Amino acid sequence: SQTIHQWPATLVQPVGSPLSLECTVEGTSNPNLYWYRQAAGRGLQLLFYSVGIGQISSEVPQNLSASRPQDRQFILSSKKLLLSDSGFYLCAWRRMGAVALFFGPGTRLTVT
Amino acid sequence: GENVEQHPSTLSVQEGDSAVIKCTYSDSASNYFPWYKQELGKRPQLIIDIRSNVGEKKDQRIAVTLNKTAKHFSLHITETQPEDSAVYFCAASRPRGAGGTSYGKLTFGQGTILTVHP
8 A cells, every 4th residue: 555754744943944745655657746735734735846856846836846857756945944835744745647636744844 | 727616614514414515627627526425533534426417426325516607616415424424525537638738737726624513
């Protein structure tokens, strides 16, 4: 069966510090991968998605970036965090050719 | 792009009552409509979904109905229980477009906080 992991689970970072969140999927190949952000417990905003290694599409302009160095690995990064970057970051995956989207356990980021 | 409106934003019911959450979408090309349940501090969990070639789908106490003409779909929960309390999200997705870039990109509603009182 497929499993999706995210780490860290929680993170507190000062403004201006860098960020790296990691997501990995097990048990499938060539998944479509997504980064969503959820602020204030409501609303899911799509940040990035990837259909393959090295292929990243950005949905909203921001100071975040994403990379997919391996087939089942998706990384969200920032060089300098802003207070507004605080939120619940969810990685999601979809099997190639399927429609159902499944979320990882999330990373709760607090920027202080 | 797609826009999904969800109502109500909060819903309070007594245990055993029914709950209905409604969503409207703007893109007539959307053909996949999932519903997610998110408990406090947890990830959204897919609870039921429907494709545009059917009008209704049921799974035990939950059901989803779709009206393509009116571009709205609804989640129905019968015999509610306190453990149904959560935030519920609807979403809509277009089919695979040219190049496949629009496939699987879900547009979410803003969520409904459902509280079931014992």
